[in-house]
Amino acid sequence: MMIERQENKLTDLQQLDRLLHETRDLHKLARQRVQAVILQQMQLNGCLYIGRIVDSCIYHIGWDALVEPVTLKFATNRSRNEFADTFEACCRKCQIDIQKSY
Numbered sequence: 001m002m003i004e005r006q007e008n009k010l011t012d013l014q015q016l017d018r019l020l021h022e023t024r025d026l027h028k029l030a031r032q033r034v035q036a037v038i039l040q041q042m043q044l045n046g047c048l049y050i051g052r053i054v055d056s057c058i059y060h061i062g063w064d065a066l067v068e069p070v071t072l073k074f075a076t077n078r079s080r081n082e083f084a085d086t087f088e089a090c091c092r093k094c095q096i097d098i099q100k101s102y
Contacts, residue, residue, distance in 0.1 A: 016090040023083050025074040033070050037063055041096055048091060049101040052084055059084050062101070 016038065020031045041048055041063055049062040049069070057080050062069030074080035091098050 012090060012093040016087070016094060019083070019086050019090060025079060025083070026072060030070060030072055034061055034072075037061065037070065038091075038094075038096065042094065045097075047097040047099055049099050050084070050088065051100055052080060 017035065020026060020034060023031075026034075037048070040046070046063060049060075051060045052058070053060070057074040057077055059072045059074065059080050060069045061072070072080075072083075074083065088098060
């Protein structure tokens, strides 16, 4: 059973990585920062704090004390929402605790 969960987690991480690479609105540095944060939080069994800013194209991803969240700006609300929905689902599959806080 343990091996199966590890394989599933790897597949889920690959899907998350693919999402980050396929999202046109993400700059390379933002993508790399999000990937690093996700891996760090997985190792620490930490929590990601996420949020969509109402009436904007902004999506925040924070961690720990929320001192320096990653701020992602999308071209449209629709593209932001599509990314956020998929990102949050992938995080849940990877067993990353997410809290909506913004």
